[in-house]
């Protein structure tokens with residue numbers, strides 16, 4: 001039988017802070033519920049985070065067993081001093097998800113310590129910058145009145161005087 005496996009990506013803070021939109025098709029996108037503590041309201045990082053959360057991001061808490069397993073593992077591999085509590089949670093969530101049958105789990109991260117521990121635990125990972133799933137994008141302002149798009153962050157349209165809205169676009173869609 002040739003069943004399609006459900007894909008699950010676990011993302012770390014660097015994936016969110018990369019400022020790159022992640023395009024996943026039907027895959028599930030999961031991160032730790034505590035990640036919000038690392039991302040301060042306001043600014044582009046926060047917008048990226050909100051965007052992902054509205055689109056598809058699922059927030060989870062790792063199981064105690066998995067957290068314990070990860071803590072033991074990172075002591076063994078020597079990565080313990082290089083991993084934040086969030087990194088540990090990301091790994092533990094990946095470990096939890098990996099226990100399911102008929103799913104394909106991968107951590108999206110550029111962090112070498114996370115990659116190292118993932119390898120040790122036989123969890124797949126993808127590097128963010130080398131992965132083909134990243135699309136180039138940009139936050140721009142779009143006029144709520146006339147619909148004109150602006151590269152710069154402006155709140156009032158200079159053409160018709162309406163308010164603008166922040167939107168995400170692909171780079172080539174900017175009309176100046």
Ligand SMILES: [Zn+2]
Pocket residue numbers: 143144145146147148157158159160161162
């Ligand atoms: Zn306008």
